[in-house]
Amino acid sequence: MRRVAWSLSVVLALSWGATELSAQEGAVDGQWTTYGGDLGSTRYAALDQIDGDNFNELEVAWRFSAVNFGPAPDFNYQTTPLMVDGVLYATAGSRRDVVALDGATGELLWLYRIDEGERAGNAIRRMSGRGVGYWTDGAGDARIYVVTIGYQLVALDAGTGRPVPTFGVDGVVDLKQDNDQAIDLLSGEIGWNGAPTVARDVVIVGAAHRAGSAPPSRENVKGYIRGFDVRTGERRWIFHTIPTAGEYGRDTWLSDSAVYTGNTGVWTNMTVDPELGLAYLPVEIPTGDYYGGHRPGDNLFGESLVAVDVETGERRWHFQFVHHPIWDYDVPCPPILVDITVDGREIQAVAQPTKQGWVYVFDRLTGEPVWPIEERPVPAGTVPGEWYAPTQPFPTKPPPFERQGFPIDELIDFTPELKAEALEFVSQYRTGPVFTPPIAAGEDGLLGTLFVPNGANWPGGSYDPETGIMYVYSHTLTRSVGLVNPGPERSDMEYVNGRGRPLTVRGLPLLRPPWGRITAIDLNAGEIVWQVAHGDTPDRVRNHPALRGLDIPRTGRTGGAGGSSGGIGTLTTQTLVISGEGGTVTMPSGERGAMIRAYDKATGEELGAVPIPAAQTGSPMTYLLDGRQYLVLAVGAGTHPGELIAFALP
Numbered sequence: 001m002r003r004v005a006w007s008l009s010v011v012l013a014l015s016w017g018a019t020e021l022s023a024q025e026g027a028v029d030g031q032w033t034t035y036g037g038d039l040g041s042t043r044y045a046a047l048d049q050i051d052g053d054n055f056n057e058l059e060v061a062w063r064f065s066a067v068n069f070g071p072a073p074d075f076n077y078q079t080t081p082l083m084v085d086g087v088l089y090a091t092a093g094s095r096r097d098v099v100a101l102d103g104a105t106g107e108l109l110w111l112y113r114i115d116e117g118e119r120a121g122n123a124i125r126r127m128s129g130r131g132v133g134y135w136t137d138g139a140g141d142a143r144i145y146v147v148t149i150g151y152q153l154v155a156l157d158a159g160t161g162r163p164v165p166t167f168g169v170d171g172v173v174d175l176k177q178d179n180d181q182a183i184d185l186l187s188g189e190i191g192w193n194g195a196p197t198v199a200r201d202v203v204i205v206g207a208a209h210r211a212g213s214a215p216p217s218r219e220n221v222k223g224y225i226r227g228f229d230v231r232t233g234e235r236r237w238i239f240h241t242i243p244t245a246g247e248y249g250r251d252t253w254l255s256d257s258a259v260y261t262g263n264t265g266v267w268t269n270m271t272v273d274p275e276l277g278l279a280y281l282p283v284e285i286p287t288g289d290y291y292g293g294h295r296p297g298d299n300l301f302g303e304s305l306v307a308v309d310v311e312t313g314e315r316r317w318h319f320q321f322v323h324h325p326i327w328d329y330d331v332p333c334p335p336i337l338v339d340i341t342v343d344g345r346e347i348q349a350v351a352q353p354t355k356q357g358w359v360y361v362f363d364r365l366t367g368e369p370v371w372p373i374e375e376r377p378v379p380a381g382t383v384p385g386e387w388y389a390p391t392q393p394f395p396t397k398p399p400p401f402e403r404q405g406f407p408i409d410e411l412i413d414f415t416p417e418l419k420a421e422a423l424e425f426v427s428q429y430r431t432g433p434v435f436t437p438p439i440a441a442g443e444d445g446l447l448g449t450l451f452v453p454n455g456a457n458w459p460g461g462s463y464d465p466e467t468g469i470m471y472v473y474s475h476t477l478t479r480s481v482g483l484v485n486p487g488p489e490r491s492d493m494e495y496v497n498g499r500g501r502p503l504t505v506r507g508l509p510l511l512r513p514p515w516g517r518i519t520a521i522d523l524n525a526g527e528i529v530w531q532v533a534h535g536d537t538p539d540r541v542r543n544h545p546a547l548r549g550l551d552i553p554r555t556g557r558t559g560g561a562g563g564s565s566g567g568i569g570t571l572t573t574q575t576l577v578i579s580g581e582g583g584t585v586t587m588p589s590g591e592r593g594a595m596i597r598a599y600d601k602a603t604g605e606e607l608g609a610v611p612i613p614a615a616q617t618g619s620p621m622t623y624l625l626d627g628r629q630y631l632v633l634a635v636g637a638g639t640h641p642g643e644l645i646a647f648a649l650p
Helices: 010-016 416-426
Strands: 059-065 082-084 087-092 097-102 108-112 133-136 142-147 152-157 172-174 197-199 202-205 225-229 235-239 271-273 278-282 304-309 315-320 336-342 345-353 359-363 373-377 391-395 449-451 461-464 469-475 479-484 516-522 527-533 576-580 592-600 606-612 621-625 628-637 640-648
Touching: 082 621, 087 640, 097 142, 133 197, 197 271, 235 304, 271 336, 271 345, 304 345, 336 461, 345 469, 359 391, 516 576, 576 628, 592 628
Parallel strands: none
Antiparallel strands: 059 640, 082 087, 087 097, 097 108, 133 142, 142 152, 152 172, 197 202, 202 225, 225 235, 271 278, 278 304, 304 315, 336 345, 345 359, 373 391, 449 479, 461 469, 469 516, 516 527, 576 592, 592 606, 621 628, 628 640
16 A cells, blocks of 8 residues: 555446536636636636737736735735626635625725634734635525635625524534544644635635644644535535554554644645536645654555545545655645646646645546656665655656755856856755755754755646646745754754745855746646746846846746745636736836736737836736626735736726
């Protein structure tokens, strides 16, 4: 079982073999009814009123500020609104209120707020949240679903914003209960800021935990995934991401480590194929991002894509991307459902972008890889007490869209002096290809292991069902892992990641640009079509004294508010790929700001750019209302509280 890559249910194939199937084809009828545009997370809308010829003519149609929603402003406003029948639904503010806005004017139609008291005050993921879920029976009952900061699922009447009294208890389901484990209702060890996924009358909810680079204990709450009845709130199913006794995968947890290990939730959003009746769960790492000596074995379903029956939660197949995870390569974003043609064979597939910089592509019914994924030997590490998997899976196609491991040949080289300094700096660390293991600080006189930790992140990618091309933003960060013993007063872990130092040369990144990029990947051929540097050159580079007189092309920028590691998302339309920039620069006006850019989706040529007052923090969406196309995105920065901005043509 240690090297099972997928599990095919013959009964499943026979029972669904005669089902008429179709691809996920993006948002329809000019609306945007799920977080990803459709349940397949394509983030695609076949709208063309806004195109490359007029993109620069876009004007602000309306703005909605979230500054007064919550006790303090949220500067990293990550929501993606829904648009249904002319109304936008979104989360807002640091209290995670839910708002309904007029799609033409941005006028506030209703507001929902819950006072969770100490429960919210102790919570993790205390931010506005990434969105809401929507459901209707088609006969007048329409609902909005949100997970609160205190980890409760609320059902709201879409027309009024009032809790639905027949759902749970007065509209609320306590997610810390009925979870097959004991959870302190006032503690903050588990929460979620994703958008509920609604399909086949089931609301699916994930789980997130505190950052795991230096956990206080090897024990933690387990991130089980659950489905709830959309009408009543009754729990329909639970999937144990850490198998319980007798369940499939339990034997991949040696020394009975499944008993106390936690995390292994789905902290990002999820994808559903409603026709196949499958939900796709991108599962994160178990407790301990960089050390797992306390959890020997492959640790299913850590860092795996798991397909479950959307109505029962039964596992249909899975694939583990990292055996015994110790690199924090937790699966960060929803997989995308794609219909592709490979060597003349039509395949209903699911494509999962990852932090490793690979897109893994599978038959979405069976879990069989579309192209071979090879188990290759990887080096064992030397950290005392650690357990190392002898092999890891390497996709043969598509090629990586981001740097992997730590490529010495791509050190910063604007000048010979800077490259020499970079080489000297890097000599203090262990480097190598992807899956080079972490080391203990001080081993062989080195400070730690250097690697590039992020390919894709939580916004994921977008997909054009007309061409089979995926678009994904990634940015080149560097991270060092030097494990230290924390001492019993800090943690019962044997090792946690120590405090590092800035990984820069004179304030410049260690690796040469581009530092932010958008990559177009043809999933029919398994090849990269184009890559472009996304994001203007940062001020610290343009004004750096060591670079005076040099012609520095656009470098791209890291994504997220203030250059954080969160990443930014893309939107694909009939002709364009659209994405805002992460971080801010000094604009021609002298003010701080960023741009939202439009690229020709076939070639990557930039066709337009419109100023925005702060970094893109939530993935863009688009809709058509009364014959007018709108483009909406959330922005924010360290001095600019979060807001939604809607653009349209004059």
